[in-house]
């Protein structure tokens with residue numbers, strides 16, 4: 397059962413803000429992330445993404461690398477303000493042309509493009525003038541933008557992803573304020589979440605109207621939440637209940653509406669905080685999809701805490717912390733927990749009707765070291781990343797064997813890139829980026845992935861290059 401079928405899609409992912417740089421080239425408008433990273437203290441070591449991986453200029457090299465690696469597909473995101481500088485109204489032809497060339501380049505290398513339409517870099521004007529996704533109108537503006545892009549690329553793009561991780565964008569951006577737009581307001585969280593889900597649903601319809609026969613999905617994170625304490629019995633029961641609440645708030649809050657047309661009961665029945673649902677919203681949000689994208693990294697643990705307002709639980713396990721990196725804990729401080737991926741895929745079968753799934757992100761950050769010298773002599777021996785990818789893929793195989801309709805898997809990420817509030821400090825790539833020179837070095841994990849894609853069989857591919 398270690399073999400993946402020939403039509404299983406092996407890919408790698410990225411997002412516009414994290415790799416492109418060139419924040420105001422060729423008529424691009426500013427995004428909320430452009431201004432967020434410029435604020436002191438928001439990003440580790442004061443890093444910004446003005447250059448990032450310089451992908452806007454170096455995309456041909458990145459496409460070349462993706463093609464040579466043998467990727468079946470590449471997931472990238474389209475920057476909304478590159479295409480529509482103020483988020484609505486006028487279209488920036490040069491921005492659309494950039495993505496058009498990227499799509500052509502990928503297709504020429506035999507790599508299927510999987511664009512995501514919103515990966516967090518909201519046009520700044522929509523935030524400043526309308527309050528961003530807190531404002532319901534932004535959902536239909538997103539659908540207009542999606543239609544514009546589908547009209548321009550739909551003759552060549554067959555696979556679309558609407559939004560990436562609406563939960564993270566709503567929570568980190570509007571509740572904790574650690575991501576753009578940097579809002580810390582419990583009353584902003586559910587509107588920002590609901591309107592992204594609505595934006596997704598309206599965009600599904602808009603894309604299909606422009607490009608019949610294409611496939612559309614959304615990329616949602618699912619971080620299983622387990623109780624922190626197994627004993628004594630009273631604490632264990634309290635933590636179990638806390639874990640259920642947090643699972644609703646982090647996971648079922650987007651899977652429920654999108655796949656079943658309903659928020660989890662604990663969310664829908666909130667007395668003070670409730671998603672601002674209007675008639676027709678849930679129908680749009682639950683528009684049937686061709687696949688559901690799943691982003692999986694780790695698990696969290698919940699400990700009951702009645703003193704914490706809103707969720708009455710302390711949650712720990714995924715936030716970056718200054719913990720030593722070990723085989724079982726990545727550079728992000730995230731626990732290596734592959735079983736969680738099998739668990740989540742099982743719950744997608746039992747609770748959500750076994751939809752076609754594509755793992756749109758899985759991967760890990762480690763402290764990489766460059767060995768050797770010269771253009772071709774430099775190597776990155778990242779065995780921990782290879783082992784991590786193996787573990788994740790075995791977890792996916794277990795789910796497939798149990799009946800999951802899992803059709804593809806995309807590694808986060810093709811290249812090292814700008815990891816949001818962590819700046820350049822955390823490397824997730826199959827390809828190392830030397831930020832001083834912008835040189836790319838395919839890591840041992842990238843070489844391993846390439847061999848795996850060719851063989852499609854975990855057991856027959858050696859770890860060592």
Ligand code: FCB
Pocket residue numbers: 411414560561564617691757808815816824
């Ligand atoms: C996900 C994001 C992605 C990347 C990975 C590590 O939450 O979608 O952009 O930052 O985490």
